[in-house]
Amino acid sequence: MVSFIFRRLVSGVVVLFVVSTLTFFLLYFSATSVARNILGESATQAQVQLKETELGLDQPLVSRYLSWLGGVVQGDFGVSWFTSQPVVGSILGRLPTTLSIVLATIVIAAVLATLLGVAAAVRRGWIDRLLQIVSIGASAVPQFVVAIVLVTVLAIQLRIFPATGYVPMNQDFGGWLASIALPILALAIGAVASTAQQVRSAVINVLSRDYVRTLRSRGLAPREILFRHVLRGAAPAGLTVLSLQFIGMLGGVVVIEQIFALPGMGFLALQSTTQGDMPVLMGVVVYIVIIVVIVNLLVDLAVGWLNPKARVS
Template sequence: MFSFIVRRIVSGVVALFVVSSLTFFLLYFSATSVARNILGESATQAQVHQKEIELGLDQPLVGRYLHWLGGVLHGDFGVSWFTSRSVVGSIFDRLPVTLSLVLVTIAIVAIVATLVGVAAAVRRGWIDRLLQIVSIAGSAIPQFVIAIIVVTIFAIKLHWLPATGYVPLGGNPGGWAVSLVLPVVALAISAVASTAQQVRSATINVLSKDYVRTLRSRGLAPREILFRHVLRGAAPAGMTVLSLQFIVMLGGVVVIEQIFALPGMGFLALQSTIQGDMPVLMGVVVYIVLIVVIVNLLVDLAVGWLNPKARVS
């Protein structure tokens, strides 16, 4: 188990290094005149050149990368070119919003998808047919369309929920929960449909195994077989799908946070991309990749615990 953990950690560190490095070079190769964006169109060419020197943009690209990498290894991501604020401070202000949205959504998806998927696999009939229809529809409708629909119905027409805004958890837990309802629904609908479909397939596959038939022949109660043996066998597939959904949601929050005016990481990433604020954008990329690596590591450990064969794969 120790070697399994070490392999996963090493692969995660390598992935973090490769993705962040490629992102750095791609961003700087495609960057426009950041100094001009900061100073405005009225600035002279001499002022623009002086600003580029201040930002270090006159240095060779490899030298800039090594300087940035050295800072990151010491926990220093630099400061924003536009606000002069610490990149780490800006990210920590936005990170709770995005994590609240994604973690609440993934928890709801895990619970609902497991219940629906197992019910469809065991009961079959109309539940199974309904799941097939909802799964196709959920995969076909983009998240931003669902977001617009739920805002129109529940916020604009019925006035049940706020259309935009975010309330911090520490100040008002009730307001925090209410502010997340519509964004979570927009993210969760398609995720529940596709995850439930995978849970259903995994459960049906486990139910057809020889050891399940042996347990039935020994007279074990169906409920005990389902909860103690079948769900354990189907859990790795479900957890793998959930980890993929988590990654998809981290990408989807860019649009969802814009629609619901949530001051999260997606909002910060889009704003820094438009401005060309490279230190902030690189900080966002590194933190998001780090979160993905940690989630995948935890899922791999859980799958390795549930299925020892996965530890040697």
């Protein structure tokens, strides 16, 4: 198990290094005049050049990258070019908003998808057909369309939930739940539908295996076979799908946060991209990759615990 964890950690570090390096060079090669964006169109060329020198943009690209990488290794991501605020502080101030939405969505999707997928695999019939129809429909509708419909119906017409805004959990727990309810629902509909379909397929596959037939022939109760053996065999497939859903949500939350005016990582990433605020954008990329690596590591550990053969694969 120790070597298994070590291999996953090493691969995670390699992924983090490769993604951050490629992102850095791609951003700087495609960047426009950031100094001009900061100073405005009325600034003179001399002022623009002075600002570029102040930001270090007159240095060779490799030197800038090594300087940035050295700071990141020490935990220093620099400061925003537009607000002069530390990048780490800006990210940590918005990270709870995004993680609360994504993690709550994943938990809801895991519970509902497992219940629906198992019911469709065991009962079959109309439940199975209905799940497949709903899965196709939910996967075909973009998340922003679902979000707009939810805002129109539940927030504007029925006034059950607030349409926009975010309330921190430490200020008002009820207000926090109300502010993230619609974003979670918008993300969860598609996640539940697609994950339930994968859970259904995994459970059907496990039910057809020889050891399940052997357990039935020995007279074990169907409930015991399902919960002690079948679900354990089908869990790795479900966990893998959920990890992919989590990664996809980190990208999809950019649009959701814009629709619901949530001060999260997605909003920060879009704002820094529009402005050309490279230190903030690189900080967001690094943090997102770290989160993805941690999630993948946890999923690999869970799969390795459920299926010991996965540890040596």
